[in-house]
Amino acid sequence: MSDHSHNTPTPVLAFPLPQNSHSPLQLTLYPITLKFEELVYKVKIEEKGSWWGTWKTREKTILNGITGMVCPGEILAMLGPSGSGKTTLLTALGGRLAGKLSGKISYNCQPFSGGIKRRTGFVAQDDVLYPHLTVTETLFFTALLRLPSSLSRDEKGQHVEKVITELGLTRCRNSMIGGPLFRGISGGEKKRVSIGQEMLINPSLLLLDEPTSGLDSTTAQRILTTIKRLASGGRTVVTTIHQPSSRLYHMFDKVVLLSEGSPIYTGPASGALDYFSSIGFSTSLTVNPADLLLDLANGISPDFKQTSEQGDNTEQDPKTIREALISAYEKNVATRLKTELCNMDNSGYSHNKDVSAKSEWKSQQWCTSWWHQFSVLLQRGVRERRYEAFNRLRIFQVISVAVLGGLLWWHTPTSHIEDRIALLFFFSVFWGFYPLYNAVFTFPQERTMLIKERSSGMYRLSSYFLARTVGDLPLELALPTAFVFIIYWMGGLKPDPITFILSLLVVLYNVLVSQSLGLAIGAILMDIKQATTLASVTTLVFLIAGGYYVQQIPPFIVWLKYLSYSYYCYKLLLGVQYSDDDYYQCSNVEWCRVEDFPAVKSMGLNHLWLDVFVMALMLLGYRFVAYLALHRVRFR
Structure with a gap:
C-alpha cells in the first residue's frame, strides 16, 4: 500500500490478517466519501376519487432536492x-x-x-x-x-x-x-x-x-x-x-x-x-x-x-x-x-485513488464460491429448522392419520377392489396436498431475510434456492416413508417387497412434485394469505380431476386432469399394484379382470413411463418458475 498518493486516506483494518497474505480484504477496507446532490424521489399513489368506486393516481414527492456529504x-x-x-x-x-431516483449519489466519485x-x-x-x-x-x-x-x-x-x-x-x-x-x-x-x-x-x-x-x-x-x-x-x-x-x-x-x-x-x-x-x-x-x-x-x-x-x-x-x-x-x-x-471535486482527492483498488472494487463479483455458499446456507437452514422440522405435532399428525387409515382399511381383501383403489387414491391425494401446503409458506416467511441478505451481496440466488429446497428434503421424505410403511401393510395391499418399494417411490416422487408447486405458488405471490387461497383452489381442482371421483370427464374440460399430478400419481400407483393379467373375485363364483373394472379401465394400466416423464417435467418446471419468481423479489 506504499504507492498511495498523499491525498488518499490509509485503509483501516479492524482485525489482523494472516501473515504473508495477499487477501483482497486489504482493498475492501478503503475509506469512502459519500456525496449526494439534488436527490428527488417521487412515487405514484392511488386515491379514491369523489365518485363512488373510482380511483385516481397522483404523484407524491418523498425526497425533494436533498444535498449533502x-x-x-x-x-x-x-x-x-x-x-x-x-x-x-x-x-x-x-x-x-x-x-x-433523480439526482446524483457518488462513492469516491464512483457510481454504486x-x-x-x-x-x-x-x-x-x-x-x-x-x-x-x-x-x-x-x-x-x-x-x-x-x-x-x-x-x-x-x-x-x-x-x-x-x-x-x-x-x-x-x-x-x-x-x-x-x-x-x-x-x-x-x-x-x-x-x-x-x-x-x-x-x-x-x-x-x-x-x-x-x-x-x-x-x-x-x-x-x-x-x-x-x-x-x-x-x-x-x-x-x-x-x-x-x-x-x-x-x-x-x-x-x-x-x-x-x-x-x-x-x-x-x-x-x-x-x-x-x-x-x-x-x-x-x-x-x-x-x-x-x-x-x-x-x-x-x-x-x-x-x-x-x-x-x-x-x-x-x-x-x-x-x-x-x-x-x-x-x-x-x-x-x-x-x-x-x-x-465543487471544491471537493476539484481538490484532487477523488481522482488520485489507488488504481488497483478502484479496479478491484468494480471487478470482484463474489467473495466466496458457489459451493461454499450452498454448503453454509444448507448447514444454517438445517440448524435453524431443527426445532420446527421434526416437531412432535407434525410427526403426530402424520402417524395418527396413517394408523387411523390403516385401521379403516385393515387387511382389505382382494375382492374389495373398490376399497383398495380408494386407498391408492388416498395416497396420491394426502401426499399431493400435505407437502404443498407446507411448501407454500417457505418463501413468504423468508422474504425479509432474503431481501436483507441479497441486498448485501451475501450469496447467489441459485445457491440459496438449492440449499433451501435440499434442506427441506429430509423431513419431506421421512414422514411419507413412515406413513407408507404403516398404512401399506395394515391396509393389506400386495405383500410383495418390489411392489411396496415401487409404491413408496411413487409417493415420494409425488411429494417432490407437490412441494415444487407449493414453492412456485409461494414465490410468485409472496403473501401467505393469497398463496394459501390459491393453493386450496388448485388442490380442490386437482382432487376432482384426479381420475377417481369423475371417471368420464366431458371432452371440453378433459385437459384439466392432465394438469393434475394427483392423476399421474394415482395412475402410477394402480400400475404398480396391478398388471394386465390380474384378476379379482367379482362374485361368489366368478373372477373378473382388474383391467375391466370401470375405475381402473378409465385410468388404464399402460404408458407408465410417460406418466413418470410428465411428472418430471412438472417437478423441474414448477421449481424453475419458483426460482424465476424469486428474481423479482427486490428491495423494499
Missing part, C-alpha cells in the same frame, strides 16, 4: 418527524431504492456498484434474524458467507469472537435470538447482533436505520457509543434517528434535517442552533437541540420573535413556518453546499 470518520444523522423521508433517503444511499455493495453495511430498523439460531451461530454463519475465502474458517471464527467482545454480547453468546412464539435475547442485544453482522465485513460505509428505536436511554447510549467508535476507525457512518437525547445528539458530526421530504438544514450538528437563531428561530430556554429541530421540522416554532421585512410578527402557522425554513435553506445553505461539493 459525509467523509470517513464522520457520523451523519438524518433527523425529521415520521414520514419526512429519512428511511427513503438512507435506502437510496445504500443503493436499495426501487423506482426512479456490486463492489461497493459488498463494502456497505446496512442495518435495518427491524432486526431480521433467525429466531432459533444462537448469537454466536448467527454471527458465525454471516462471517462464513460474507468474509472472503482467503480467510480460513478459524480466522473467520476469530473475527466473530472479536465482534462479540467488542459489542458486549459475551453474556448472551449462547442464547437463542428468539421470536414471537418464544423468548430470546433482549431488543438491545438483537440490535447489537444486527450491527455485529455488518461489522464482520469491516464496512467502509455503515448505514443504520433507527438504531435506537424502542430502546431505553442507557442501551441507546451504549449502541451509539459503539457506532461512534466504528466511525472513529475511519468508516463513513450515516444513520436515521427519530428523537435522540441531547447526549446522543452531541455525538453526531453532521445533521440533515428533513421536513416532509424537503431539507431545512444540512451541516455540522454543532452549528444547527446558531443557524436557526440567525434566521430568527431561537429559544431562550436550554433545550435538547434535537427537540428544537424536530419542532421546527413539524412547523412548530419555539418561543421566538421572527420578524419579517416589514417588521411585524409572522403568523405561527405550521405551513408558513415550513415555507420560511425551506426558503431560508435555499438562500443560506444550498449555495454553500454546492460550493463545498
